[in-house]
Amino acid sequence: QVQLMESGGGLVQPGGSMRLSCTASRSDPSIFRMGWYRQAPGRQRELVATITEAEDPSPIYAESLKGRFTISRDNAKRTVYLQMNNLKPEDTAVYYCYSGPLTGPASWGQGTRVTVST
Numbered sequence: 001q002v003q004l005m006e007s008g009g010g011l012v013q014p015g016g017s018m019r020l021s022c023t024a025s026r027s028d029p030s031i032f033r034m035g036w037y038r039q040a041p042g043r044q045r046e047l048v049a050t051i052t053e054a055e056d057p058s059p060i061y062a063e064s065l066k067g068r069f070t071i072s073r074d075n076a077k078r079t080v081y082l083q084m085n086n087l088k089p090e091d092t093a094v095y096y097c098y099s100g101p102l103t104g105p106a107s108w109g110q111g112t113r114v115t116v117s118t
Contacts, residue, residue: 002028002107004097015053016116017085022097022109024078029108032097034073034080035060038093038114048095051080087116 003025012018024031035050049071053057059071070083080097098109 002026002099004099004107004109005007006097006109006112009095009114011115011117012087013118014088014116018087018114019084020082020095020097020114021111022080024099027078029101030104031078032102033098033100033106035071035098036080036082036095037098038091038095039111040090040093043093045096049082050098052062055090055114084114087114089116093114 005020006020006022008018008020021039032053033050037044037045038046038048047062048065048067049059049061051057051071051073053075057073061069068084068086071080092115094111094113096111098106100106
C-alpha cells in the first residue's frame, strides 16, 4: 500500500497563508487521484480539493473554498500541494491527504493540523 506523508501544518494568523504538501511513497495507479479533505472539531470530514495525474488534471474544489485555496501537483515528485490563502478561523481543522486510483478506494495520510488563530 502506498504511504502518504503530509507536511506543512501549524499555527497561522487570520489572513495568512500556508502551504501543505503530501508525498506518496512510490508511483502507483493508486495515486491517480490525490487531494485533501479536512475535519474540524465536531464536524464530518469534508472535501477540500482533489486533482488527478492526467494531462488535464481537472482540479475540483469545495465550492466555499474556491478563490482562496489552490491545489497543484508535481507528478515527478509524487507530491500534491494545497496553497491556502486568506485563512480564516473556520479553516481550522485536521487536513488529510488522500490518494486513489481512477476508481476504487482511497488511502489516507495521518493528517496535519492547521490552526488559524491570533
